[in-house]
Amino acid sequence: xxxxxxLIFILFLYAGRYLDYFQSPKxxxxxxxxxxxxxxxxxxxTLYKCGYISYVFLSNVKAINSRSGDxxxxxxxxxxxxxxxxxxxxxxxxxxxxxxxxPIMKQRGxxxxxxxxxxxxxxxxxxxxxxxxxxxGIELTYIGSDSGYNAKxxxxxxxxxETTFNEYTKMIGNAFGYNGPEAKSxxxxxxxxxxx
Numbered sequence: 001x002x003x004x005x006x007l008i009f010i011l012f013l014y015a016g017r018y019l020d021y022f023q024s025p026k027x028x029x030x031x032x033x034x035x036x037x038x039x040x041x042x043x044x045x046t047l048y049k050c051g052y053i054s055y056v057f058l059s060n061v062k063a064i065n066s067r068s069g070d071x072x073x074x075x076x077x078x079x080x081x082x083x084x085x086x087x088x089x090x091x092x093x094x095x096x097x098x099x100x101x102x103p104i105m106k107q108r109g110x111x112x113x114x115x116x117x118x119x120x121x122x123x124x125x126x127x128x129x130x131x132x133x134x135x136x137g138i139e140l141t142y143i144g145s146d147s148g149y150n151a152k153x154x155x156x157x158x159x160x161x162e163t164t165f166n167e168y169t170k171m172i173g174n175a176f177g178y179n180g181p182e183a184k185s186x187x188x189x190x191x192x193x194x195x196x
Contacts, residue, residue, distance in 0.1 A: 016154030019167050021122040023141050028112040030055040030086070030105070033071065034097045034125065035063035039145040040116050041071055045078035047143075053114060056080050057104070059097040061087035094125060095179035098132035105138055112139040119144035119151070120163050124171050128179070 031053045033044045044056050058071040065071055075085055088104060091097045094117075105113065117125045122144040129140055150160040173179075 012155075015168070016120075016149070016151035016160065016164055019121075019123045019164065020119045020144060020149070020151040021126055021142055022119070022144050025050075025052050025114060025143055026141055027051075028053050028114045028139075028141060029110040030057050030108075030112075031114040031116060032057045032059060032097070032101050032105075034094065034115070034117040034121075035060035035065060035071060035091070036118055036121070037065060037145070037147055039147060040118065041065060041074045042078060043116050043143065043145040045075065045080055047114060047116075048080055048084065055084050055086055055110075057086040057088075057101060057113070059088055059101050060091040061089045093179065094121070094128050095132070095174070097125075098129045102132060102136060102138075106136065110138065112141075114141045114143055116143055116145060118147040118149070120147060120149040120167060124167055124174065127171065128174060 025047055031044045031047055033040050033056060035058075041058070047053060048056055056075060058075060061071045063071055065074055072085065072087060076082065086104065086108075088100045091100045115125060115129055122142050126140075126142050129142075133140060148159075149163055150157055154160040154164045
């Protein structure tokens with residue numbers, strides 16, 4: 001009788017920690033940075049300057065992600081040289097980040113990549129990229145940038161609660177094959193419905 005309650009309690013406690021997937025950095029051909037907060041490009045800059053990678057691949061490069069402007073301007077402002085920057089500007093979702101970077105990765109002959117997004121986003125990023133890159137022969141390492149997400153006590157502040165709800169809802173959708181801009185639009189409608 002108490003076992004199901006205990007399991008629910010444990011799942012509740014660890015829900016935030018599960019989202020925050022992180023691997024140690026290692027040498028790779030390129031780092032793929034998903035659009036979002038400026039902290040993602042800053043992490044890429046740090047890894048580039050530490051010599052882990054030779055190229056920084058910005059996915060959805062036109063996205064504004066800091067006071068410096070779009071991802072490309074932010075990368076240049078952080079000291080990443082122009083010749084080390086690769087871009088794609090079509091992705092509108094995490095699934096498309098994976099889908100649109102893969103052919104460019106193959107074209108360039110890259111065999112390994114570090115994938116960077118926000119810490120809370122990494123479990124879903126791994127799920128999607130592992131699926132899209134499955135038979136590519138490209139080795140992926142996943143590193144999350146600090147977003148201020150409270151993984152250990154995600155229920156204690158509104159932003160972390162909403163982020164946790166959003167990520168799990170999207171993960172469930174992704175698991176059932178709902179991906180891309182259409183899925184993103186449907187998710188926004190669900191959120192509006194819950195807020196009424």
